[in-house]
Amino acid sequence: MVVGAIREGVMKKLNEKDEQIQRIDKLNSLLQQRLKSLFVENQLYRNMALANEAMANSLRNNLEQLLVANVNNKHHSAGTGPRAVAEDTESCCDSNGNYERDRRTAEKEERMCKRCGEKESCVLLLPCRHLCLCAVCGRGSDQLKACQVCNTHTSATLHVNMSS
Numbered sequence: 001m002v003v004g005a006i007r008e009g010v011m012k013k014l015n016e017k018d019e020q021i022q023r024i025d026k027l028n029s030l031l032q033q034r035l036k037s038l039f040v041e042n043q044l045y046r047n048m049a050l051a052n053e054a055m056a057n058s059l060r061n062n063l064e065q066l067l068v069a070n071v072n073n074k075h076h077s078a079g080t081g082p083r084a085v086a087e088d089t090e091s092c093c094d095s096n097g098n099y100e101r102d103r104r105t106a107e108k109e110e111r112m113c114k115r116c117g118e119k120e121s122c123v124l125l126l127p128c129r130h131l132c133l134c135a136v137c138g139r140g141s142d143q144l145k146a147c148q149v150c151n152t153h154t155s156a157t158l159h160v161n162m163s164s
Helices: 002-076 082-093 097-110 135-139
Strands: 123-126 130-133 156-159
Touching (some): 123 135
Antiparallel strands (some): 123 130, 123 156
């Protein structure tokens, strides 16, 4: 009888320990699955960061090239070239005055915000790279889902300083 009671107590403890081992194994399995999914997610974010960094470098290079080209155009158009000829023609006979004025008006309208139409565009949308929002409309760009020009999903915005 004493041996039976001891045996029953030991068996009860063994069953409790077996159940505890099963719970720990199940928890361990769940944690390993979570670890694998976090590893995959980490890789995805790392790849996305590398792609965004490459895009930023590309945009930076494009901006530098445009700035260099702009400086070169200012130097080249100072006294010769098509712009100087057009200015000479305009100043001589004033026949192109209306055309030039219309062209400047059209260019200004192209640079206006595509959302409100009131201010000059200074917010670049990514990934489509359209410069189509003013600072006010671009400020709420976290709510902006698509580009106003091409309707592409917008993932980020970049405010561009347009000083001349």
